[in-house]
Amino acid sequence: MIVFMLVSRIIIPFQHIHSPLSSAIHYIDFSPLASKPTETLGTLFRHLFVLARWHSPAVLVFDNLDKVCAAEVEHADSFRQRHITELFLMQYSSNERLAPSNFRGIMLLATAESQTSVHALLHTLHVFQDVASISPPGRAARKEVCSFHEYRCRVRLKGLE
Numbered sequence: 001m002i003v004f005m006l007v008s009r010i011i012i013p014f015q016h017i018h019s020p021l022s023s024a025i026h027y028i029d030f031s032p033l034a035s036k037p038t039e040t041l042g043t044l045f046r047h048l049f050v051l052a053r054w055h056s057p058a059v060l061v062f063d064n065l066d067k068v069c070a071a072e073v074e075h076a077d078s079f080r081q082r083h084i085t086e087l088f089l090m091q092y093s094s095n096e097r098l099a100p101s102n103f104r105g106i107m108l109l110a111t112a113e114s115q116t117s118v119h120a121l122l123h124t125l126h127v128f129q130d131v132a133s134i135s136p137p138g139r140a141a142r143k144e145v146c147s148f149h150e151y152r153c154r155v156r157l158k159g160l161e
Contacts, residue, residue: 024055029126043085049091056105066112069119085119
């Protein structure tokens, strides 16, 4: 699990700036979808997979995956979280797919608040090859990001004149 928010926010704008990047990038934020019915989420998982296969090579960026594939909590009923996680695994786990080449040309990046905030099945079934824990940016890094956004806004405004 990639545990940071800036990746998805930075990769997508560069798709339009740098022409050598020849893959389609599909970004989805799961935080507003956390309260959707499980059937809707299962359909969305399938749709995103088909969309990525159609636009292959493609990068799927799942932001806030821990909002829908949340960890099971001991004192609460976790049937819904487990069901949604199993729907996710049916689509994206290599153990569940019948043809291993189905995922060829597709890269999956996901963000979460922490490794413990996602369902344990995502760890045990090794859905993600690498896990990177990244500390939040310091004051200087935040200032650099803000100056980059300011520069992009100026460039856009110049283009409108």
